[in-house]
Amino acid sequence: MSESSMDVRELRNCYGRFATGVTVVTCAHEQGKHGLTANSFTSVSLDPPLVLVSVDRRTKALPYMKDNHFTVNILRESQQDTAMHFAGRPQDPAPFEWEGTRIKGSLAYLECEPWAEYDGGDHVLFVGKVVRFTYEDGNPLAFYGGKFAKVAPQ
Numbered sequence: 001m002s003e004s005s006m007d008v009r010e011l012r013n014c015y016g017r018f019a020t021g022v023t024v025v026t027c028a029h030e031q032g033k034h035g036l037t038a039n040s041f042t043s044v045s046l047d048p049p050l051v052l053v054s055v056d057r058r059t060k061a062l063p064y065m066k067d068n069h070f071t072v073n074i075l076r077e078s079q080q081d082t083a084m085h086f087a088g089r090p091q092d093p094a095p096f097e098w099e100g101t102r103i104k105g106s107l108a109y110l111e112c113e114p115w116a117e118y119d120g121g122d123h124v125l126f127v128g129k130v131v132r133f134t135y136e137d138g139n140p141l142a143f144y145g146g147k148f149a150k151v152a153p154q
Helices: 008-015 080-086
Strands: 023-029 032-038 041-046 049-056 070-074 108-120 123-135 141-144 147-150
Touching (some): 023 080
């Protein structure tokens, strides 16, 4: 099958069979704080500590991510409204509180400095070096098959 004959909707459905966590990636800029919901997040390396975030070129927050520090907020199960807020469905009042560039109440935080940026087709791949992190126990917000999902511990 050539790239041009692929059904993009079906490709997205195929990708959706890989369950992921849900993050909100945030950064600060002279124009304020910005964020985007991303489930394309992964660890890259422990030494040095690197993570990767894949950001759609159409997102409003993209220009603020370039050469900038960013925070990966790993959301907990109760933060679906926060995920939707940063996925282009803003709510008033906002369903979260800021703590610097952190989303208060998130399950974990990774504060990163810019490391590298790569062309990823219709996305930009940002690699950040983790400079600080913290986490708590709790249930993560998950995404599977195009919907929010729960992680069921065994």
